[in-house]
Amino acid sequence: MDRKLKALIIGSTGGIGRELVKELLQSNQWGEVHVLVRRELEAWKNLSQEQKNKLVIHKVDGLEILRDQTKLPSFQGLSAVFCTLGAEQKDGKENFIKVDKEFPLLTADLAIKNNIPQYHIVTSQMSDKSSMFLYLKVKGEVENELSQKGFQYLGIYRPGLLLQREQPRLIERFFSYVPFIKKVDVQNIAVAMRLQSENYIESSHNSTQYFENDDIIKISNQKI
Template identity: 30%
Template sequence: MRAVIIGATGAVGKVLVRQLLCDERYQFVEIFVRNPWDIQHPKLICHVVDFEEMDKWYHLIEGDVAFSCLGTTKKQAGGKANQWHIDYDYVIQFAKYCKAQSVQTFVLVSSKGADYRSKVFYLYLKGRIEQAIAQLHFNRTIIIRPSSLIRPNSSRTGEKLGVKILTFFNRLGMFRSYRPVAVSKVADCIRNDAVKPVAYTLIVIENDEI
């Protein structure tokens, strides 16, 4: 199995790459990143690219399964328009090129509550991404919807506070479907599901299934 990844430097992506490199079912792991990767491994192929010029490097995409772990926040992106450009435009363009390059399975890391009908911008954005990916009709599409992520050594104050609040309510038996989930569990789930011999062409993994 050959894996292709964008978003390899993100919270889920970093863990996923390390897991794939240790997984004998994957013969090579190809990542597309903006800056040089800090790990060297015989199975790892690292391409430093400009996502604004995807048409110049899409021919390098070669794999059986593609993982999209790419995503940013409105604050990091500098506004809704830039967040949409990174989260939607980059991911959908990459997915289209994966389809053109005969990648069979596409795995998308989305979000709990993603819905293209939502009035909440972030959930609407994620829902539109899911919708567009599904319409590409890969042989198999896997969408995972984690809730708040538990990241090792996270510097995001708001995120850490949110995890603590949700964990408190979970202990009281409330908001169980929104329980925080470790990035390692998300990565482990999609890594294994990508190689399962199932007949379904579209698989949606909700937070409580991770």
């Protein structure tokens, strides 16, 4: 029997987020897909009527609203939160930490406040809170702090180089041709996140799972 699960996606207009929105809307398991966005994507205007009915768009001036969650609607009754945020370091250290650490942790607080049992986040391969590299250090710090929040289920996805974005970053275009670097399509990440959420939606124990690049590909290949 089809379930009608409900999700909130933070980062829904990014490369992975766009694919995740499509993946959940196409699944009969999900009845509502909430997104917090500045603007509605053109692609969403071309959805089928059934998918439009499932997509709940909350327009906000920016994710700074997460700092004052009294301005947000109630998300009680949702099944899972998915965080696919990611900034480029070229935009500055302060902005990178805000997008890749502060906002994901505030989103976790929002989930806990609304009794949402699952939290799924995309970080990076080689994330390490002790790393000398800012990017990997911040990703590792987020993973560590999230693991202490007490979610019934926490899924942490550590992909390698991202492929098949609509707007690939320069480094992704360059290294996509290097054979020994681990890579994964953004669609694979979206599929893996959906499948893991559905598989553990009835979990009654606090558990954290980490998925490396090869794990993500393996799980996504189980799509039915």
